[in-house]
Amino acid sequence: MDLLDKERLAPLYARELARFHARIPKSMAAREVARRFMPDGVPMSWMSAFFSHPPVFVDGGEGSVFRDIDGNEFVDFNLADLSNTVGYGKNAVSRALADCAARGIQYLQPSMDAINVSAALAARTGMPFWQYTGTASAANIEAIRIARAYTRRDKVVLFTGKYHGHIDTTLAKGGSPEGNEPARPSSMGVSARATADAVNVAFNDLDHLKAALGKGDVALVLIEPALTNCSLVLPDPGFLEGAFELTSAAGALFALDETHTLQMAYGGLIGERGLKADILTLGKGFGAGVSLGAYGLTPKLARFIDQHQDSDTVPEPGIALGGTTYGNALSMAGARAMLDEVATPEAHTRIAKLGARLADGLDAIIAKYDLPWRAFRYGPRSGFCLTPSLPRTYVQALRSVHADFYNLRHTYLANRGIWDAIVSAGPQVSFAHTEQDVDCYIEVCAELIDEIATG
Ligand SMILES: Cc1ncc(COP(=O)(O)O)c(C=O)c1O
Structure with missing residues (x-):
């Protein structure tokens, strides 16, 4: 069974993308206004280029969670590509x-x-x-x-x-x-x-x-x-x-x-x-x-x-x-x-443990479906390595940068309150994350893999 088969991923992705669009009407409207003043409606092109869905305009956040202007909340595993590992709100x-x-x-x-x-x-x-x-x-x-x-x-x-x-x-x-x-x-x-x-x-x-x-x-x-x-x-x-x-x-x-x-x-x-x-x-x-x-x-x-x-x-x-x-x-x-x-030594130890919990959870999903994959693990960083062995070279690493699987994962997780890392990166745990946040990521990924596997 090839879980990365385009035919298998495409209908799920179309369903999840439609659901996501329905969840962000205010962001969609804001984007139309923004497009009058900024290319593709964003102040910096990555805010649009990194995602296959329209940008969500942010309202605020607290700890590991940010909120968009439609009131959707997301536990953030992208951490603004590691430029925000402190978390949101007052700290x-x-x-x-x-x-x-x-x-x-x-x-x-x-x-x-x-x-x-x-x-x-x-x-x-x-x-x-x-x-x-x-x-x-x-x-x-x-x-x-x-x-x-x-x-x-x-x-x-x-x-x-x-x-x-x-x-x-x-x-x-x-x-x-x-x-x-x-x-x-x-x-x-x-x-x-x-x-x-x-x-x-x-x-x-x-x-x-x-x-x-x-x-x-x-x-x-x-x-x-x-x-x-x-x-x-x-x-x-x-x-x-x-x-x-x-x-x-x-x-x-x-x-x-x-x-x-x-x-x-x-x-x-x-x-x-x-x-x-x-x-x-x-x-x-x-x-x-x-x-x-x-x-x-x-x-x-x-x-x-x-x-x-x-x-x-x-x-x-x-x-x-x-x-x-x-x-x-x-x-x-x-x-x-x-x-x-x-970012104290104790805090680094804590997030490394959370990272290991995340990697263990992904490995358990991979084992359950007997997939030829494994979890990445380095301190707070994890993610799906889509090959049986960890990569030693760029060419090997690129096999885990899989656009179709990523686009589905990102929108599926976003519809269930999780903001996944960009395709080339984590997920990674921040200093604001809790065990519950990590378990939530694992749980939703387990549902996703089950849906892909069972069609
Ligand atoms: C390893 C590394 N160096 C430099 C940069 C550039 O960072 P910035 O875009 O904040 O200048 C990045 C950005 O992702 C990076 O990953």
Whole structure:
């Protein structure tokens, strides 16, 4: 029995989509008005592009639940793609933000919270020096720029299946590791010149990386320690350690992008496993829901950027870093509350247990129907792995990014009060989730699989 058979999924999906449309009349009407002012009626294209149904306009929320303007409530397992792991409504972060906003949001001067946030990040990741941006994408842009300035080289090595934000250099596909063939733009509007300095190699493949480093022209190796944007690919034992050694030996810098994985383990993989890196990039407000990115630096790189500040009062050009609203008082206040009061070691232990409960529940469904699948499991993150073994590569991982199964699952769950993660991601448990939330997800998934199986 193939549960992923199009013929089996299509009628159920059509039924669920019609039901969902009927549940959101006010959102449908709001969208029509919104379309007069914004493309497809949304302020940012992902709000429409990520879903096969019309966008739901939000009214508010509390804890793990958000509410739309039609009054539907959803237990959220997407967490705004991990940019809101704190939850909705009143919590430590919203109180800190309100307090800060009442005193002043933005000064172009450091607030004392910047010290607290940097000290907290240093303690949990081991990276001693910190700089802030508005997004993870911007943190990665600055990481690339620093590496190019420091090494005086241009090439950036990436890993197939990665996502580092909408940055011209990393919106690159293909390219031969040996450098005979340059990477090409992976989306419209990106110049081929911008991607020509990038190359993609295979995750979990040190020989491929070695080949890319062979010519001694690489500035930066930029890697997610686990691929989190094409389902989930965990690193083989020794892979990240070996990648750092090879990179250092080739005179290049090694940057870990833990924008997502910081939400999966206390201190991210670097903190959990004691990994080495020259730069560590973070983002998504560390889950506080505020626009904020960051990067950690080793002492040698912190000294380097200190010595090469870009200023109108100095004749020599420095490194172009910074942005007017980066590191502002509001984002720092939110991050401080998130790190000190929400994402504590105990809270991480709690959500890892909930993640294991979720994975166990999915595995039980998979076993009941004898499906050739298994659950993903890494801390609070889980989900359906639609292959018998966990993926080690992007190509294997893509088999679990299944549009038809996802579209049905998303609308089926939404009709029963659950907001599922986007197709390439979780579900993931947030700091606001409870055991009941997790059990509810499992229960509704069990009903769904039963309906698919029994037709
Ligand atoms: C690993 C990783 N890095 C960077 C980004 C970019 O984040 P943002 O869109 O907040 O800049 C993302 C977004 O999903 C991500 O998953």
